[in-house]
Amino acid sequence: MVPLSAYVAVSAILFITGLLGVVIRRNFIIVLMSVEIMLNAANINLVAFSHYLESMAGQMVALFIIAIAAGEAAVGLAIIIVVFRGKISTNVDEMNLLKW
Amino acid sequence: MVLVFFAYFALASIAAGVMTVSLKHPVHCGLALLALLLHVSGLFILLNAEFLWAVQVIVYAGAILVLYLFVLMLMNLKTDDRYFHSSYLYFLVPAAIGSLYVLALLIRSPYGGEKGDATSEAILKNGDTHAVGIKMFSEYLLQFEIVGVFLLGAVIGAIVLAKTPRPASPERKT
Numbered sequence: 001m002v003p004l005s006a007y008v009a010v011s012a013i014l015f016i017t018g019l020l021g022v023v024i025r026r027n028f029i030i031v032l033m034s035v036e037i038m039l040n041a042a043n044i045n046l047v048a049f050s051h052y053l054e055s056m057a058g059q060m061v062a063l064f065i066i067a068i069a070a071g072e073a074a075v076g077l078a079i080i081i082v083v084f085r086g087k088i089s090t091n092v093d094e095m096n097l098l099k100w
Numbered sequence: 101m102v103l104v105f106f107a108y109f110a111l112a113s114i115a116a117g118v119m120t121v122s123l124k125h126p127v128h129c130g131l132a133l134l135a136l137l138l139h140v141s142g143l144f145i146l147l148n149a150e151f152l153w154a155v156q157v158i159v160y161a162g163a164i165l166v167l168y169l170f171v172l173m174l175m176n177l178k179t180d181d182r183y184f185h186s187s188y189l190y191f192l193v194p195a196a197i198g199s200l201y202v203l204a205l206l207i208r209s210p211y212g213g214e215k216g217d218a219t220s221e222a223i224l225k226n227g228d229t230h231a232v233g234i235k236m237f238s239e240y241l242l243q244f245e246i247v248g249v250f251l252l253g254a255v256i257g258a259i260v261l262a263k264t265p266r267p268a269s270p271e272r273k274t
Contacts, residue, residue: 002106002146005207010110010143012206014117014136016199021121023195024188029126029172033133036164037117040140043152051147055216056235059149060243063232066152066159067247071254073164077171078261084175093185 007048014041026091028083032076039069106146113139124183126172130165137161148220151229 014037021034043062050058084090116136123129141156223231236244 002103004211005209006106006110007143007147008206008211009203010114012202013114013199016195016202017114017117017121020191020195023191024184025121026183026185027126029168030121030129033120033129033168036133036160037120037136040137040160043156044140044143047144047147047149047152049211050218051149051220052211053213053215054219056218056231057216059152059228059232060235060240062149062152063155063236064243064247066155067251070159070164071251073167074254074258075261077167078258080171081174081262090175 004048004052007044011041011044011048014038014044026093028080028090028092028095029077031092032073032080035072036069039065102146105142109139109142109146113143127169130168130172133168134161134165137165148223149228151232 018034018037018041021037022031025031025034043065046058046062046065048058050056050062080090083095089095113136116132116139119132120129120136123132137156137160141153141161144150144153144156218231
């Protein structure tokens with residue numbers, strides 16, 4: 001039987017990895033991928049607690065998180081396309097205008 | 101046996117996560133993210149959540165990741181030599197210290213709480229999909245509808261954002 005804290009540790013390590021990716025990467029698309037890593041870490045946590053506390057609520061919230069991740073990816077990638085069309089750069093430290 | 105599978109899925113997903121953050125080329129990062137998603141879905145199987153496993157494989161690996169790869173290939177990015185922020189080394193040491201502290205706290209703390217009614221036997225009798233469906237369409241119906249409206253808004257917003265803009269009409273130019 002795998003202890004619950006092992007799942008929590010895995011999810012914490014993944015979350016910190018994703019957070020570091022958001023902070024240190026320059027490419028906007030990789031930043032969005034790091035956000036997906038963080039959402040997955042949260043999903044692991046929710047499903048693990050749902051299993052060990054014998055309640056379905058965690059799995060429900062994990063499903064909603066997956067749906068919201070899909071919406072976030074669609075809108076985020078559309079924003080990247082708009083920015084790329086105007087400026088030919090997708091590095092986050094070179095985007096400093098809301099309108100040009 | 102479960103322990104072996106857990107160790108494999110956990111270590112592989114952590115390794116894939118680190119590769120996603122640290123690889124240079126964006127397409128390689130996307131493929132590492134694919135490995136991460138599939139191994140996380142393996143963790144869901146170990147936790148008796150096979151419906152979430154299917155959703156993870158179909159929606160995440162099948163739809164979201166393909167969207168990422170499409171956008172990557174559409175933009176034909178050239179990777180810069182400097183693909184981290186210039187001051188990323190300043191973040192690494194505090195992040196390592198902070199994450200070790202959080203990990204120590206998480207592993208040492210006791211977990212407990214009020215147990216619900218969805219025991220493993222009850223789920224395994226009819227399957228996880230049955231349990232999720234019953235719960236989703238009784239207690240969580242309002243949230244389900246809200247997520248549906250949210251997805252519709254996201255789709256329309258993405259189309260509106262990514263559409264090629266019409267050239268501005270001459271009288272609006274000042």
